[in-house]
Amino acid sequence: MGPRITPTAAREVTIKEVAARAGVSVATVSRVVNNKGPVARETWQRVIDACQALRYMPHGAARSLSIRRTNTVEVLLPDLYGEFFSEVIRGIDLAARRRGYLLLVSGSHSDWGEMAAVLQAVRGRVDGLLVMSPDLEARSLRAHLPAGVPVVLLNCADDSGGYSITIDNHGGAQVMVRHLFSTGRKNIAFIAGPERNVDAAERLRGFREAMEAAPGTSVRELPGDFSEAAGYSAIREILESSDRPDAVFAANDSMAIGALCALQEAGLRVPADVAVVGFDDIPIARFVSPPLTTVSVSISELGRRAFELLLEAVENPSAPGRIEAVPTRLVVRESCGSAPGPDRNQVTRLRAAEQPAIAPEKEEESS
Amino acid sequence: MGPRITPTAAREVTIKEVAARAGVSVATVSRVVNNKGPVARETWQRVIDACQALRYMPHGAARSLSIRRTNTVEVLLPDLYGEFFSEVIRGIDLAARRRGYLLLVSGSHSDWGEMAAVLQAVRGRVDGLLVMSPDLEARSLRAHLPAGVPVVLLNCADDSGGYSITIDNHGGAQVMVRHLFSTGRKNIAFIAGPERNVDAAERLRGFREAMEAAPGTSVRELPGDFSEAAGYSAIREILESSDRPDAVFAANDSMAIGALCALQEAGLRVPADVAVVGFDDIPIARFVSPPLTTVSVSISELGRRAFELLLEAVENPSAPGRIEAVPTRLVVRESCGSAPGPDRNQVTRLRAAEQPAIAPEKEEESS
DNA sequence: CTGTTAGCGCTTTCAG
């Protein structure tokens, strides 16, 4: 019966109750909670006390409705499966947290209908959209996005000049091929990614161009879908044929790891018999054996930059839009034999990849 | 100047405008949009048309405020890094999507303050909380959670009888040890997880108990933190000492993979010289070489069940709460040598792990 | 069947 509040008060406390307890109006409570507007020191203290006593927390939806701002962004990914997406989200989360934003995430499962459903559901819930849709068919994607909501596209085949961010897939693939050349490999098999995927297409293009530029080389292309299983089966197929490549370039690390697995299962030595290289530099790449030579993408950085770009778009809705590319970096580890050349740790764009706020990398690549 | 709507209408269209265009009241529009309440066929059609013409989408915050329901749940994880969390989120997302829920995700970075900040921010934004906080110190966690909001705890050292879900870590570890015995290993090194982590503690406990129960065995425990790097350094330490174990049991797969890497780097053969086994069965476990024997946890299933549990709590706020354990399953692959015994694919609890809605597993473990 | 109206919890002029 004392003034003590029951600790498990099921009902949520509103600004009105705080006002009542502090003996002020709701306007004043609002002022101190958001500390804006002038409030007398003494009143201010009374309000603070009331808030604490009541364990008051502002109601998000109500606040959003009123100020027309949610401090939330939607992250729409094709899938939530695996280290790549995990890293992207982590990068976004890091940046968002710093700016006080919340993240609504969902995997669209590359399904057009599900994607539309999510897009439907988020109006009035988010200030902007981060959409990753590497499907080539998605050229018209922007047309289907809700109008008037800032959007940043990640890894999209973008057309219209909105905000958008991509990976330098083409350059990265070329650098990798040249590196393989420099270690003396000439007969290179490429395990491709999904046919309709932009990143995959660009990597393939980079591979082809670099190969064509070199005389006396031999090319082979296998289909794949970015999964470990695909890398695994690609190798099985290669092993059945007569001519064995001296290097395998997988369009992403997951497939490279699947390839590694199949190769070793078949009793082949990597890199002695055949080199294996990947693309992405997912966290686990340095911990497979042999450690994987790959094109490092700084995936979390991709996420971080995408978020910053979105914020720019949110705060500046009339801006023309901007397209950024995050650079890639060749990372030489053991899976491709040692490189005598000078081209390791080569950056493919002007700017060096900034390190993410948190560097998960405990081991340094051999320099 | 025609009746055509400008396609890039920046301003958002409200229910009022739809009502005006359809020549009805907002109430009627609301009725058809949520299709509840009686509406004449003809009116209904007019409203539908108006909605489409205007590309109307209901405003989430306004709706939530009114119906006191957000159809959103918060997922608070210690971190967003790596395949484990990625899988948990995927499992939750799958279930949430099916029920029409949105997911607010954030990584707390095990930081108490950040966690509180997020918890603050979500009132009025979510219907419930999914909190994973494996830190042992978090016993009192529940006390700090916002009152009156349904919560399901994942992998927590739970005390008070709320809703909560855990992994059968203890049982899984015991089964694994017995399996190692059955392949003739006696001298087993255990790479532990973070000291204050519940899962890690339970796995360690299971390991110890199983070891103590067996005569003539030799135990060794190394510290670790669930990262690949930790597994790697644990092995380096082992290699410096004189007696070499014939098996290494890492408290999770990431460390097992790090261990694999260090072992092979040192020229040791797995499993010929030393067996390596892990815990979790993250997707990549079957694609390292040799493929990793591990305790499979069906991580996405953990997420799925957690979500279902939360829904139960949301729809039934006065329920007493319930604690579930998801079973584990021994998965024998090559990293521990072949097992002659009958105990492969052993389920540690009564119920077999139901398969997740989407089975990412392309390859079957040897039976 | 359909319209009016009173909120949902908070912010923000505008007066005092």
Next chain:
DNA sequence: CTGAAAGCGCTAACAG
């Protein structure tokens, strides 16, 4: 410096 009141966009009685 503080309070009253008008919304924010939508839903839900309650009348008609």
